[in-house]
Amino acid sequence: MTSLMIQGAGSNVGKSMLVAGLCRAARRRGLTVAPFKPQNMSNNAAVTADGGEIGRAQALQALACGLEPMVDMNPILLKPETDVGAQVVVQGKRLTTTKARDYAGLKPKLMGAVLDSFARLKAAHDLVIVEGAGSPAEVNLRAGDIANMGFARAADVPVVLAGDIDRGGVIAQIVGTQAVLDPEDAAMISGFLINKFRGDVSLFDDGYKLIETRTGWRGFGTLPWFRQAHLLPAEDALDLGSGRSTGGTVIACLALSRIANFDDLDPLAAEPGVDLVMVTPGQPIPGNAKLVIVPGSKSTRGDLAFLREQGWDIDLAGHVRRGGHVLGICGGYQMLGRTVADPDGIEGTPGTTPGLGLLEVDTVMTPDKRLTRTRATHAPTGLEVTGYEIHIGQTEGADRARPFALIDGQPEGATSANGRVTGSYLHGMFSADAFRAAFLQGLDIAASGQSHAAAVEATLDALADHMEAHLDVQGLLALAR
Secondary structure, three states, X not given: OOEEEEEEOOOOOOHHHHHHHHHHHHHHOXXXXXEEOOEEEOOOEEEOOOOOEEXXXXXXXXXXXXXXXXXXXXXXXXXXXXXXXXXXXXXXXXXXXXXXXXXXXXXXXXXXXXXXXXXXXXXXXXXXXXXXXXXXXXXXXXXXXXXXXXXXXXXXXXXXXXXXXXXXXXXXXXXXXXXXXXXXXXXXXXXXXXXXXXXXXXXXXXXHHHHHHHHOOEEEEEEEOOOOHHHOOOOOHHHOOOOOOOOOEEEEEEOOOOEEOHHHHHHHXXXXXXXXXXXXXXXXXXXXXXXXXXXXXXXXXXXXXXXXXXXXXXXXXXXXXXXXXXXXXXXXXXXXOOEEXXXXXOOOOOEEEEOOOOOOOEXXXXXXXXXXXXXXXXXXXXXXXXXXXXXXXXXXXXHHHOOOEEEOOEEEOEEOOXXXXXXXXXXXXXXXXXXXXXXXXXXXXXXXXXXXXHHHHHHHHHHHHHHHHHEOHHXXXXXXX
């Protein structure tokens, strides 16, 4: 038993959750297990103990394994900065920024780092469960591939293909994938499974048998919709709060075009007394929101322009006039100030962009990225706040005299004179249970008092139980070689 890879018949079929559940199931069998994703594209990054960054999904999978996140778990991380370009992070550190068209030429040079990281994990663990990216059916991207079949063949890892029945067309997803794959790639696939079924699973029996007949692949089961999925950290910001109105107090978050590191929202979304609303482009900020969060961004000046295009700057000003509260985190903190200057063009064209003017601070972008886990003290309450920082830029101004927190006795963040607008560079603050409860109570929102970490652990156990009940988990693990 060495490694097994879950690939998807499309994007967002639930690969990350499936891998997390398999990791927990393997761990409960007494195996030492680690997650691995050769290449991830996400601005939702986690900071590792050694000061690197990996995809947030791999951090959750590491938790399922009982491990600290490591850069080897996601050696290539692509962080989109524009519609056509992304920052390339290799084994936790920024390598370059490249356009999508040019990345194809870079991929063959990255396979060495991918295989090195994979080899280290294999040497240290009984089992490595690998997550693919997108779909191997994107055969136009097959040349130089390091994320799906290119990796599977280079590392000789058996593949199980997952299909998403909730979207419809799952038979075509799986049978069609086999039809377009190169025969040698198709030979790497040992079987398939169906994910996200709603209703009576037996209604799909004929479809399931048809897939087995057409492909010759072994089926490992049909997994019903996991209703507690929303209690796990979300990989996509738009999965937060989607269709789950609780009737609680509304906290609104702006779905910026380059939203980044939005794990700040997961503990809030899990609070029974909170109705977290993601405000998508074209929608106004809800007038009944108690708090509006301006989240992190991979492109602060670009998202300032995007924010204004939606009219959210006008909505925010009105929200504050009505006595509402605003919290800016990282890039959102920078946007709340008077100006954001980028004299060296680190995020794009050099220049200065007017901020929202809700905080008396100014930001200057600098080339050095601050990337660290952080333990702080919330200045108003004295409560401990833990999290991480992952940003460029330095922010100074009069409102820094009223900091959000203290880090080693030094002020961090800023608060407006009326106390209703706050900014901080500290991500993950709401994972601290006592602080989250006090923060919500300050907004007259009843806090549950629940432990966020314990809730995530319990949900991972429930996920593993769910998979054990409906899939041939033992058969899946037995495929590993």
